[in-house]
Amino acid sequence: MNTPTCMQLGVRKGAWTEEEDFLLRKCIQKYGEGKWHLVPVRSGLNRCRKSCRLRWLNYLRPNIKRGDFSSDEVDLILRLHKLLGNRWSLIAGRLPGRTANDVKNCWNTRLLRKLNIAPQKQERKCKTIHENAIIKPQPRKLSTTKKLNFSWCNNKSIGNEEASTDNDIQWWANIMENCNEIEEEAATKRTPSLLQEGQSDGWDEFPVDDIWNLLN
DNA sequence: AAAAGTCACAACCGCTGTACA
């Protein structure tokens, strides 16, 4: 795939001006989020769609929390990172008002140092985690009869943040539910030839209930 | 006071996944 880069298109790069912010905000207010390829045209900004999207998501979106991370937030990041690895958008999804970029920056600057993990060591450590424990949410085909409750996704739009809490809980409950479902499915399909006797595929040592407790 | 070093954050880049024709 050859998406034209900002450079190739001759669009503006670098820090955003107040005027650009205003134009982008006005455009989103008028047309809503999404259709990012149309945003530069609609707003009259000489920016690529990626730049517009990033600026909106990381800076201009309402309810974005700025400033230091609380100890609760840091704690949650640490626990979620242990579970999910560098899946910043997922982690950020559990921290109201925080963006994936914020979480990533926080991890890369403050937390790595705090944990006293050198980058190389961290890389190795991450690999181990990936191999053994991190949940990698897989996209699932949703049948028309049995749909997961993803309604909270739609609440990301402006002004609906407060409605998301219950749905968030429901979302995680669904994840856990589906973990069990997947495990059952896997157990029925698992062929002995793929796994040597006594050998673990990793999921056996992965107590789903513990994750739920961890997050509560 | 000034230079050097460090830190935090914003933004860019390249890649992957998905939808659709």
Added chain:
DNA sequence: ATGTACAGCGGTTGTGACTTT
């Protein structure tokens, strides 16, 4: 089944602010 365009993500870099020497 295949190709294309778009959206979104994570890694990385640039830069300004702050601290130390």
